[in-house]
Amino acid sequence: MREYHKFYIDGKWVAPLEQKTVNTINPATEEISGSIALGGAGDVDLAVKAARKAFATWSQTSREERLEVLQRIMVEYEKRAGDIAAAITEEMGAPKGLANGFQVGLGTGHLATAIEVLKNFKFEETRGASTIVKEPIGVCGLITPWNWPVNQVTVKVFPALATGCTVVLKASQESHFSAQILAEVFDAAGVPAGVFNMIQGKGSVVGAAMSCHPDVDMISFTGSEPAGVAIAQAAAPTVKRVCQELGGKSANIILDDANLAENVAGGVTGMMVNTGQTCSATSRMLVPKARMAEAIAAAKEAAAQVTVGDPNSDVAMGPVVSKNQFISVQGYIQKGIDEGATLIAGGLGRPEGLDKGFYVKPTVFANVTNDMVIAREEIFGPVLVIIAYDDIDHAIEIANDTDFGLAGNVAGADLEQARAVARRIRAGSVGINSGFDFNSPFGGYKKSGNGREWGDYGFHEYLEIKAILGYTPE
Structure with a gap:
């Protein structure tokens, strides 16, 4: 029986402000497989404050420093691959061959890709007398679904960290076991405090609080079209960037x-x-x-x-x-x-x-x-x-x-x-x-969303573009 009743905020495992839990059901047996804590707006605020504080230093780290952190994550991820696969099978019913293979392998692939992209990514370029600088957007709220749980988390977290952003993750209620283990991976890898934060809970509560929070600079969401619309509406008053990968009928x-x-x-x-x-x-x-x-x-x-x-x-x-x-x-x-x-x-x-x-x-x-x-x-x-x-x-x-x-x-x-x-x-x-x-970009036209993930295209979603005119006078 798995019991995950703490969140990962500011480099520490902390109890939620209110002690609310919910049982989780194994879809293969219809029996209780564990329980998780449910967060609220106050927990979101604590995580966002930690991410904002950490952004001041993480955004100024060098390419080499971020590469070192990502490489440490790879070591810890590979250690826990079997645990993650078992969690995926238990939480959402993926067959063990798929869980140990493609489900976990997607996380490895996205991390390896982020590392390779980061090694050569151009964060600035010269155009005439101007220098164009690509800077991390800030604190990113990441809201992920249950169907490919590791893929959906890693395709967001790794580009965000690689570009110098800090994150607050809310994984799906149906795939919380694997997300909890991923947080343990980041902790074991020594990701600096506040750079990665994770809260469990309902999308209608935690996701909504993240979407409207004035100190969240970007929301990246994967899920259903109705939820995507609600997130965009909640984010509109603070004019934050919203990237969405929604449904399909391909x-x-x-x-x-x-x-x-x-x-x-x-x-x-x-x-x-x-x-x-x-x-x-x-x-x-x-x-x-x-x-x-x-x-x-x-x-x-x-x-x-x-x-x-x-x-x-x-x-x-x-x-x-x-x-x-x-x-x-x-x-x-x-x-x-x-x-x-x-x-x-x-x-x-x-x-x-x-x-x-x-x-x-x-x-x-x-x-x-x-x-x-x-x-x-x-x-x-x-x-x-x-x-x-x-x-x-x-x-x-x-x-x-x-x-x-x-x-x-x-x-x-x-x-x-x-x-x-x-x-x-x-x-x-x-x-x-x-x-x-x-390395191929992934994202949708029409009601399938906006923005792109995967490869170097995923990096661009987490960057602001600054033009410094007259930087190199002719």
Whole structure:
């Protein structure tokens, strides 16, 4: 039983101002797995004051000093990788293979990338008689979700620290175990007091207090569109910078070639990773209308191969994160049935043999039209919809007919055609045959947010730009 009843503020583990706790539920067993403290506005104020005080010195450190701290964090992170993975499996149900692999590996990758970017990042340049200086923005409030907990924390914290900012982190209530261990990593690494601070609690309380706090210079948020709107509204009176990575309903365009069945199968398997709880998941698969029957056969076979069960065993899919998420996903599956889509895999209820835990069947709908609710709203579960297109222009039209614009993919053997199609998709990140790159910017168009993370693009979000005119007179 894990009990985390203290926050990390100003380099110390401190009790919250008010003793409020909440039990946490293991989504695989539906049993209590521990409890955490719930913070309030007063705790936020203490953390912000600590971060503001530390900013005065941390912002003036050299590149080499910050590199040394990041490298110490890497040593401690690698020591605790197994503990972090176990926490992720327990708190949000990621299978142990995924938790020990990609979930933890993303943290390592983002830290290694931040270190390499920092080594050569240009914090100033000369333009004519002016010097352009990039300076740390200040105190950053970081609000992260539960689905890829280490990824979402590290992709914000490491660029912030690397650029000379100080941070106050509020991790999701559903992924608090891994966040607590990360705070222990920063403490063990000797991150200077006040540079990194962490408070647990509800977004409606802690997140809201951070968003409107006058001494927070920036909010970086990853989560749902409604929460993002509320944060932006709360931040507006203090005119702070707000960077957001929100939802997605991304399209995977399967080109009409000999590899169609293979690409359909890959799209199904990819959609089910992390139980479909991925904002950039390509949850709309677009296939040539004339080959819908072939696509259905391939998708049905691929979905049948997705194993579901105890995340501590060798399965592809664990449970969704919570009872509320389970109920939400079941509601979308019922909606798809009611809308007349063809259910070709999965469906309502738990998979056979699983009578406890928030498990969802790997579900695929075919013959979906893009006006259906299941094609327009982010389900955030293992539910894929297959939509037919007439030709490439029609496929692109469908792909772009969405309120979101986070990601996309083009799958096909003709690289030139795939490149041409990718250029026409209105989204912040488009893969060709499922590409991946730690240095590639990640973020969205439209209601998928603003700003970019990952690689050197992530550094820019934490920097102000100052022009010093006449610095080098001609």
